[in-house]
Amino acid sequence: MAGLTLASAFEYIINAFNLEISRVDALQEFIVNARPLASLEYLAGGAILLVALFFAVRGAGRTERFGPVWNWMLGFVAVLGLAQADSLATAATSNTYRGLPAAGTPFHSAVNANGIATPGKRKRNLVVILVEALGRPVFPEGRKLFEADWHRTEWNGRYTVSSGEIPYFGSTTNGELRELCGVYSNYDAFDFEHRPCMPGRYAKAGYDTLAIHAFDGKFFDRAAWWPRAGFAHTMFRRQLEEGGARKCGGMWPGACDVDIAGQIGHRLKTAGKPQFIYWVTLNTHLPVLAGATPGMGGCEDGTAPLAGMGLMRCRLFVAYHDVAQAISVLAMDPDLPPTDFLIVGDHMPPFMNRNERLAFDGYTVPWIFLQSKDHAPESGTPAS
Structure with a gap:
């Protein structure tokens, strides 16, 4: 009974974050690197699990064994009925729990959609930003905020701006391989x-390649596999904080994304060769808690957008805005050399609440491509 209870809880968490059921190591990494006790949602879930586990184990030894055949039949029908009721109740969100697709599934990526999988002849700087849990909102208030953050009119003077959406499968690292390695x-x-990946191709073409994440490099083994993907340099929490980034807290403590954008800008302005910079953001990782980003506030007192639509949803959009604003300041820096920016989500926000999951497209994630107008277009043609 205890094993079944814990196993079902583990499977739920794995599925909620779109991880493969074989990724038992993810639980260990979660315990070591995250701070689940900082989240009231996780505390409440843990308390409910422990109480349920206590009564299940306590009552298991007192339950009489089934006697007549009709007892077994009734139990069997009851289990099937409950399973069917659960399937009907969760049908609307069943697609949002997405692992890797079956072999032969047509492949799509934002990199391919914009023709930047290989470097162009003019060797402009390229910054690819994978925004943690950047989903496509489908409710009116969310769409309005998304447009304001990711389709800014001021970008049009300096960049050719295009956007779209692509199917997503799996968790953040699956989204990374989708964009970096085309798989x-x-x-x-x-x-x-x-199987050469995008950073290796850019390095071969003379680019300096750098990958950045505000968390610990041991998390999901990025410090090991990013160099294997072709990155000559990597920067994680310690190096970013030593470079001046503030510390952001919450459940996923690390360097503040809003300060990383400034460090990227400094590197682009002082580099002696073309740059390919890859940045995986952190501060929008669910659950978004107080202290996760410097601009967090207003969701508790009702002054922030979406304050009346739930604390977690409100905080996520505040964190979205902070990241979008930092990227915009970087992109519009008048001293920035010609640079293209690809911004793309890894997966939809893995809310535990069903209604919050339904607030986002459960099939696709958005991308935005800013192609510098400082030079003629590259050989690849941006999608629209």
């Missing part, structure tokens, strides 16, 4: 040595 796969099953 739906897990990083621990991918043959980096024999």
Whole structure:
């Protein structure tokens, strides 16, 4: 009984974050790196689990064994009925729990959609930003905020702006391989040595390649597999904080994304060769708690957008705005050399609440491509 209870809880958490059921190591990484006790949602879930586990184990020894055959039949029908009721109740969100697709599924990525999988002849700087949990909102208030953050009119003077959406599968690292290596796969099953990825191609073309994440490099083994994907340099929490980034808290403590954008800008302005910079954001990782980003506030007192639509949803959009604003300041820096920016989501926000999941497209994630107008267009043609 205890094993079944814990196993079902583990499977739910794995599915909620779109991880493969074989990723038992993810639980260990979660316990070591995250701060689940900082989240009231996780505390409440843990308390409910422990109470349920206590009564299940306590009552299991007192339950009489089934006698007549009709007792077994009734129990069997009851289990099937409950399973069917659960399937009907969760049908609307069943697609949002998405692992890797079946073999032969047509492949799509924002990198391919914009023709930047290989470097162009003019060797402009390229910054690819994978925004943690950037989903496509489908409710009117969310769409309005999304448009304000990711379709800014001021960008049009300096960039050719295009946007779209692509299917997503799996968790953040699956989204990384989708964009970097053009494949739906897990990083621990991918043959980096024999299948060249995007950073390796850019490095071969003379680019300096850098990958950035505000968390610890051991999390999902990025410090090991990012160099195998072709990155010459990596920067994680410690290096970013030593470079001046503030510390952001919450459940996923690390360097503040809003300060990382400034460090990227400094590198682009002082580099002696073309740059390919890849940045995986952190502060929009669910659950978004107080302290997760410097601009967090207003969701508790009702002054922030979406304050009346739930604390978690409100905080997520505040964190979205902070990241979008930092990227915009970077992109519009008058001293910035010609640089293209690709902004793309890894997966939809993995809310535990069903209504909050339904507030986002459960099939696709958005991308926005800013192509610098300082030079003629590259050979690849941006999608629209």
